[in-house]
Amino acid sequence: MKVLVIGSGGREHVLAWKAARDQSVDQVYAAPGSPGMTDVAECTGISEHDQDAIVSFAKQNRIDLTIIGPEAPLLAGLADRLLDEKLMVFGPTQKAALIEGSKSFAKSIMKQYNIPTGSYEVFSDYDKAADYVKQQGAPIVVKADGLAAGKGVTVAFTEQEAFDALHDILNDEKFGEAGAEVVLEEFLEGEELSLMAFVHGETVVPMVGAQDHKRAYDGDKGPNTGGMGAYSPVPQFGDEDISRAVREVLQPAASALVKEGRFFTGILYAGLMMTAAGPKVIEFNARFGDPEAQVVLPRLESDMSAAIIGLLQGGKPELSWSKDAVLGVVAASIGYPGSYEKGKPIKHIPEADLLFFAGVKKEGSELQTGGGRVLLLAEKAAQLNEAKEKVYDKLQQLDDTYLFYRKDIGDKAIFRASSDI
Known part of the structure; x- marks a missing residue:
């Protein structure tokens, strides 16, 4: 099998690394790839945003499976384009990827289908948003609605911090179009768990849990980042905790997207707060977490590429995981x-x-x-x-x-x- 990995980051490096170790795979390509990935993939240099070039490469090289790593190409419709060309792709369509592309959309799905999450309101006007902060008080979570590379979220422990974050997003337009709207969300108490699953429609195959560290500095200080490190397993959460999160969050979310005409194929990632009342969703992503992928995939003993193909062909693969950390x-x-x-x-x-x-x-x-x-x-x-x-x-x-x-x-x-x- 020939596998093409779309992207150039650490997540894509581990995807290429894992595919290169799969017995079912003969050759791994990356588009564009990076100088750090050349040990496991042939890097094409093709931009992840150049859909024409990606399609052309996949056809000319008879690629059997394309795995899309980053969120931006998904929301630009790369999976749709590959599907239109009858190419096998693992990644959600543009409509399905909106579960990550719009936090307000994700919240509306959770509300409609009773998927546990914090209370929230959506605003596009600074004054109205600030009034809501005054009503609710702090702590409160401020999120740019769209994609902001993991940097559009502020956990405000004072009202002033919330006002500053709102000013950055709505008035200074720090995140451009991604900040046209802002989601103000209840602050959830508990411990975080990242839980990902291979999904095809209503078929959900969960992975082992992981926990990442979003803050830049030791002691969870400093601004939010895309992630400064991660580990798996998360020993404070047992098998029953994982099963409950799959049952109450991942499975209902996959089913909801099917019902909404947004059939999801790819990695569904739930960022969870494990509260005293059970798991509650902080966010959904439409792809592997980064850096979670780098600690979860090295524990996967099964052939990842063969499992993905089996899933796409209507099966439900059983995955084997190392007990090592x-x-x-x-x-x-x-x-x-x-x-x-x-x-x-x-x-x-x-x-x-x-x-x-x-x-x-x-x-x-x-x-x-x-x-x-x-x-x-x-x-x-x-x-x-x-x-x-x-x-x-x-x-x-x-x-x-x-x-x-x-x-x-x-x-x-x-x-x-x-x-x-």
Whole structure:
């Protein structure tokens, strides 16, 4: 089988890495790919936004399966285009991907189909939104309605923080069209769980859980990012917690999209708050989480590509998962998620089996920073604390002149596990 992975980030690197290890796969391509992915994929350099070139490449090279990694091509209708050309693609159509593309749409689906989530209101006017904040008080969650690369969410612990976030989104138009509307949402208390599933219509095949760390700095301080590290499994949540989340969230969401004429094929991601009353949805994504994919897929022992093909052909594949833990830490450009410099050398990169590159480019033989999140280094071990020790031992080798990373990924789970002994 020939597999084409669309995208160039860390999520796409691990997708290509996993596909390259699948027994069913002979060749992996990436569009565009990156200099960090050349060990597992032939990088075409074709932009993920160039639908004509992607279709042409897929036809000429007789691609058997195209897996779309990032959200932007999905919302631009790349899956629709490939389907129109009778090509096999794993990723939702433009209509189905709206579950991620519009937070207000996702909230309306949850409300209509009784999928548990926090209360909310949608606004396009700053004054009306500010009045709502005054009525509700803080803490409150402020979200740009559209795609904002994981940076359009503010958990405001004071009313002033909420007013500032509203001003950035609605008045200063910090996120452009993505901020034409804002969703003000109830602050949910509990612990977060990222739960993803392979979905085709009403067939839902869940993965193991993961937890990521959104804040930029240690102790969950600083601004929200696209994710600074993740780990799997999440020992504080057992099999019954996962089953309940599938039963109350993922399965109803997949069924709701079918009923709404938005048949979903691809990865449905539920960002959950595990509250005292049960799982509640923080957000839905229409693709693999990043960095969650980098810690979940290394635990998948089954042939991913064959499982996807089986799902697309109407089956319900059974997946086998390693009991080992995987913990991964993101190294990001200094200044991220704000402004940062590109083109800085990445030196003394540790050797690791689970090293996934994101924002990188190459000048001659030198690998350089090309984005905010630059790489993720993960390790696998029998226990989470062992995986963490191995990761941070290796990260000490990395030249961090132009990079930074959190030092506390997984700490809460490891502390809780040690306290339970």
